[in-house]
Amino acid sequence: MINSKIFERSAIGRLLLADKAGRYLIAALLVITVLVPLCNLLMPAGSFLHIPTYVVVLLGKYLCYALLALALDLVWGYCGILSLGHGAFFALGGYAMGMHLMRQIGERGVYGNAELPDFMVFLNWTELPWYWYGFDNFFFTMFMVALVPAALAFVFGWLAFRSRVTGVYLSIITQAMTYALLLAFFRNDMGFGGNNGLTDFKDILGFSLQSDATRCVLFALSALSVAGAYVLCRAIVTSKYGRVLIAIRDAESRTRFMGYRVEHYKLFVFVVSAILAGIAGALYVPQVGIINPGEFGPINSIEIVIWVAIGGRGTLFGAVIGAVAVNYAKTYFTGAFPEVWLFMLGALFVISTLYLPKGIVGVVTQIRERRAESNATSIPEQGAKS
Amino acid sequence: MKLSHVFRVFVVLALFVAQVVQAEQITPVKSEVAADNALLLNELISARSTSDKKNLINLIANSNFPQRAKVLSALQDGDLYYTKADEQLVYAFSHPDGYQITSVIDGENLGVIGSRKVRKISINNELRTVLRGVLAELSLRSEDVFVRLSAAKDLIRSPSPEFLYAIERAKAVEVNEKVLASLNIATAMINLNSEEQVLRLDAIEAFRGTLDSDAMSILAAMQLKDSEGNYLEQDDLVRESAAAVLSEMRGEAEMYKLVENVFFGLSLGSVLLLTAVGLAITFGVMGVINMAHGEMMMLGAYTTYVIQLLMPNYIDYSIVVAIPAAFLVSGLVGIVIERGVIRHLYGRPLETLLATFGVSLILQQAVRSIFSPLNKSVSAPSWLSGSWEINGALSLTYNRLYIIIFSLVVLLMLVFLLKKTFVGLQMRAVTQNRAMANSMGIRTGWVDALTFGLGSGIAGIAGVALSQLTNVGPNLGQSYIIDSFMVVVFGGVGNLFGTFFAAMSLGVANKFLEPFAGAVLAKIFVLVFIILFIQWRPRGLFALKGRSVED
């Protein structure tokens, strides 16, 4: 009882009390945070309750995608900025983490060079480029995971929003941005491993990346990050700031004539979103064990959009659902019917835009509203005053 | 010795009698000639003195033995031998077990023979000089203009006074201007080494305006100093006039280099124009973001492939058939997409973008399933290969030249269609005021489908062009879609002239960046430039200004 009172009074508690779906989501995330590692580590391999390690890794990957989807939903769903370059922020976060893991390999590389990663030795480089300095330090790396995507988002957003590049124009230049980065990271001269990217990681903070325990911890961290990001995004969108974002999305001129500096509002949310995407990338890389320029591919970024569209944009809950559902389908179909997957994905794009403008969450809400109407009690979804 | 000589003559005679008997039924005269030639050639084996050999060489060169050039160059290269056993003249090439030999007279492969069983026909330096002149003259007299040209170019590279006579004789009968020009340069190169100042000055003057790279390096070498600071070329007058001509030649070469770069840029720009002009219709005129535009190009490229499969013996004409076929295939697919998907999404550009992206995935996978994921090879018609050589510094390849012309033709036809035909009028009416057009009895739905079909069809035509330039595979479209969007956005939406200007300037800019930035970095620069440019002019270079586009 006392616990529940504290919960009600805390800021997070107040936030979640008004958000039933969010409560379920947070609860589910907390449960899997505990349960999945337990079932992996403590249950014997043959047991019915045992979760094999590859499933833990797969689930961890889905959670990273969910975090990325949250990031995109924040800008697209709430502010109408359809970024076709969010994969770039994800990849930059991933590369920052990858650089740290590269430095951790130390003398255990193929060439046994304590200072230089293998690919640099291979290219006959004699010293570490300046931008690799500091990445041997974990905390510096964590800082860069947020700073690098944030800096790119800030510069890009500052230019674009100030000049009022909107709509499809913005989408196209975000795509050009990630494409330019793709080309750049493919170059060996850039010092990020070129085509092959960064891989062959050994351990993180001294724990082997191959061990089940490390994988479980990374999984748990991913789940907690999604929960944390959900609460953060929820706090942002339910604040007055969030309502200004919605105003910008639906009536940008009006918002401007009300005296709001639209470009500042957009810039802030764009940078926050980029940081979340960067964190997602940083969690993703140690779990999958590789980061390469392919992550910058324009297709990857568009896929993120479809997760959010399928789940239901403008509902944070929907973004998480969409990311997990689409990626589960991808895993299943690319395994079982590889020929069919692209047809499926293509059809998903077409169907979701034509028939499901509000995604899965929209359909569920519609069904529930109809049921509620038949019970003659209509509950308006968004009409709540703050 | 004597005996063997008699024996040898006998054998050769016998051999040729046999040949003559064989050939008699057809052309008795020719076989007599062949026998004469064989005798002449075999004299090489017995000739001992340099003057004998010299005479023989000249006789062979002036004979009508078809392979005389081959024999003489083998002699010069030291590949001409004779077998000790039967004194037969052979070409010999070293082999682990001795020599691989071939009969000179009839080209018959005589297998491998031990190195002691053959002997080389020896020559000395004097003979080598003679041979060079004779061989050069032989090539210069060839009926094939390419042989003559390459012979003339060889002479430029190895100027030597003994060629002068041959060159002068060749000049007297030469009709091809290019060969003649090269011969003049060759003469000048030789005269440059003479003792006479007047000849040397004339030679330098002869280089003026020729753009010959060998001449330029010789002239440049004349400006060098030795370790003590003295000019290698001691004649001041000659050196200075060389410097003057050199700087003029360099300036001219630079200009042609520039012209060539512009040409490369324009041809790249033409590819961009072809890929973007369809998009300029769908995006610019209709406001529809068609992410499947690249796949329309891919379909055009695959249509070319299929057409070539259907008419394998007429590759030269296949492109001509493929152009309308690709237009129809891509255009029809475009109409289906418009009626099936885009029609429901007008006024919602972001949704259109996503839905058409979905369509593009489906089309890619469809092609992958039908044709396999591997690249297909599309052959180039013969008239597309080769190049147009304007002078020593500038040659334009035909495929680039044709693509420039082709893209301009496509653009002009499109402009004509939009501005001068009734269908074009209807298209413009629908884009400018849908409701008004509708009330005037224009079937707007039909016009929409047609406009989209037109844009897609042009993408198909672009695909035909791309099939000649790049690999035809399921991912062909993806590599061009972003570039095409950049072109349309840079040029200004809704403005075909803007698209043209943007495509050409981006193409040229790319080619000028490439030499010092590399292809990939040049592309990155261009992308970054456009991203920044959009900040400055969010509606592109030639955007329509005015109230209608403000909101």
Added chain:
Amino acid sequence: MSAVVKSPGFHSAEMQSMLYLNGVTKSFDGFKAINNLSLDIAPGELRAIIGPNGAGKSTMMDIITGKTRPDSGQVRFRDSIDLTQYDEADIANLGIGRKFQKPTVVETLSVWQNVELALAGTRSVLHALFHTLSSEQTDKVNDVIKLVGLKEKAGDIAGSLSHGQKQWLEIGMLIVQGPELLLVDEPAAGMTDHETMETAALLKEINKDHTVVVVEHDMDFIKALDSKVTVLHEGSVLAEGRLEVVSANPRVIEVYLGR
């Protein structure tokens, strides 16, 4: 038919004009949308601006609110502020509110939230993130919603309102922004006769505390406003004065009725 409503002492004595345009010109691709336009709006005035389509009314509004920059000419607010130096958000914060021709409200937010967003106050990002309403502010929002007659609809999504209600909501949002000058573009467009009269009354009510410029086509509405009228034609002022005087002007009749 009273004289132009002016509340003496309402503004500082020195201020000559609330809005002053002098020799403003703006052309689009050679077409002069505004041609040497001059206009002087006194503090506390209610001014109606009429003119046929393409007379430059909307462009004039765009120039005043910073959406479009003029090619030449002066645009001054409260005598001293050069509006051409500022953008929309600045100008809104300086105290000029604009209502669009098409009602623009945030359709997915409730009526209450719409008004709350427009409520005068700091517009910074940080402020918005941690903002909570004081009871005074809540009262202010409620009062304005009552003023524009949307009390019953306060919790409804703005998208569910009728056309006329959206116009009122937008006017309410303008008022709560606390501007000194209100620019109202065709407020009666698409309204029923009854709504039109109510809107006129509402604007006159608002004029008690604010300077108001109204652009309108509807002559009945202009009559009901009972104010000084400026007639725009081809980007410049054709006539100015009381409606009776202006409508008797032969050039105005020519422009409106055709030759």
